[in-house]
Amino acid sequence: MGSFAKTLPNLPFAQPGLDRSAELRSDPGLLADLLATPTTRVLELHGDRVEVREEEGLARLSLRAPQAGDIDRLGLFLGVDDHDAAHVAVVLDPPPEDHERPDGSHGVEGGGLRTLRQVGAHLEALDATLFTTSLALANWHRAHPFCPRCGAPTEPAHGGWLRRCTAEGSEHYPRTDVAVIMSVVDQDDRLLLARGAGWGEGRFSVLAGFLEPGESLPVAVAREVREEVGLEVTDVEYLGDQPWPFPTSLMVGFTARALGVDLALQDSEIAEARWFTREELLAAVEDGRLAMSGRLSISRRLLEHWLGHELDRP
Known part of the structure; x- marks a missing residue:
C-alpha cells in the first residue's frame, strides 16, 4: 500500500492559514x-x-x-x-x-x-x-440578499460574517453544506468508481453526497452508497476533510468496505460504475480511458490513498 499516512496528508485548503480573530x-x-x-x-x-x-x-x-x-x-x-x-x-x-x-x-x-x-x-x-x-x-x-423570515432586504454586518434584516433585525449567518465523500472497496480491495449522470465519457470519481438533517456522518456514508449503487457498507473510517467553496461546502472524506459487489445504480445520479484493481486503474488512466479529478480535490486524494501513491508517481 505504500507509505501514505492513514489520514490524507497536505490536503488543499485544509491547513490553518491565519487567526480569524x-x-x-x-x-x-x-x-x-x-x-x-x-x-x-x-x-x-x-x-x-x-x-x-x-x-x-x-x-x-x-x-x-x-x-x-x-x-x-x-x-x-x-x-x-x-x-x-x-x-x-x-x-x-x-x-x-x-x-x-x-x-x-x-x-x-x-x-x-x-x-x-x-x-x-x-x-x-x-x-x-x-x-x-x-x-x-x-x-x-x-x-442571500433578502431575509428568509419576512423577505425584506438584508445588509452585511460583523465584518461580513452575518447579514441583518433591515426590517425586523433578525441575524442570518453563513451556512456550510456538509457532504460525505468515500472510497468504497470490496473484499478483494478493489475500488469502486462511478460516472455521474451528465458527466462526460471516461470521467469517474468516488461516491459522494450531502449530509441530511438528523444524520451522523457514518450514517450518511452508508445511506449514500446504498442509494447510489445498492451496496451495504461497514468499517466506515474518517480520512480527512476539506472546505470546498463551490459554492459553500465542506467535504468530509471516508473509506468504507462493501459487503457485496453486485451494483444497482440510481439512474438519476449514476450513469455507470465499476470495480477497479490497482493495475486496471493505472492502465485505464495511462491509455486515456479514465479521467481523474484534479489534485485540488479530496476525491483525488482518496483515490491515491487507496492506490498507495500519487497517480503521477510510481
Whole structure:
C-alpha cells in the first residue's frame, strides 16, 4: 500500500492559514478602521477570481494596501496573520468574459486573474485560506440578499460574517453544506468508481453526497452508497476533510468496505460504475480511458490513498 499516512496528508485548503480573530467582528467600525490602516492587506475578489502573481515558480495572491472606495464595497474581515497584519477581502464585479484567455487566465504572463480551481493546489496555507474563505463568504452573501423570515432586504454586518434584516433585525449567518465523500472497496480491495449522470465519457470519481438533517456522518456514508449503487457498507473510517467553496461546502472524506459487489445504480445520479484493481486503474488512466479529478480535490486524494501513491508517481 505504500507509505501514505492513514489520514490524507497536505490536503488543499485544509491547513490553518491565519487567526480569524472572531472576537473583533462585533465592532461596528471594524472594517472602516481596517480600511483606513495602511498596514491592512486587501485581497480583491473579482467575481470568483483574484489577482495572482508568479514568485519563484509559485503562485502567490496579490495583496495591496487599502484604497479609496474600498469602504463602499462588500468587505470581509478574514483575520490577522503572524505579523499582526489584518486581512480584508473586498468584493468587486466579475471581469468581462471576453477578456478571458483560452486557459482561463487574465492579465500579464505568469499572473493575472485566476480562479481557485486554477491555482488552489499551488497556494501556500495562508493564501489558500484567504482565497477559500473570501470566496465562500462572497458566494453566501450573493445568494442571500433578502431575509428568509419576512423577505425584506438584508445588509452585511460583523465584518461580513452575518447579514441583518433591515426590517425586523433578525441575524442570518453563513451556512456550510456538509457532504460525505468515500472510497468504497470490496473484499478483494478493489475500488469502486462511478460516472455521474451528465458527466462526460471516461470521467469517474468516488461516491459522494450531502449530509441530511438528523444524520451522523457514518450514517450518511452508508445511506449514500446504498442509494447510489445498492451496496451495504461497514468499517466506515474518517480520512480527512476539506472546505470546498463551490459554492459553500465542506467535504468530509471516508473509506468504507462493501459487503457485496453486485451494483444497482440510481439512474438519476449514476450513469455507470465499476470495480477497479490497482493495475486496471493505472492502465485505464495511462491509455486515456479514465479521467481523474484534479489534485485540488479530496476525491483525488482518496483515490491515491487507496492506490498507495500519487497517480503521477510510481
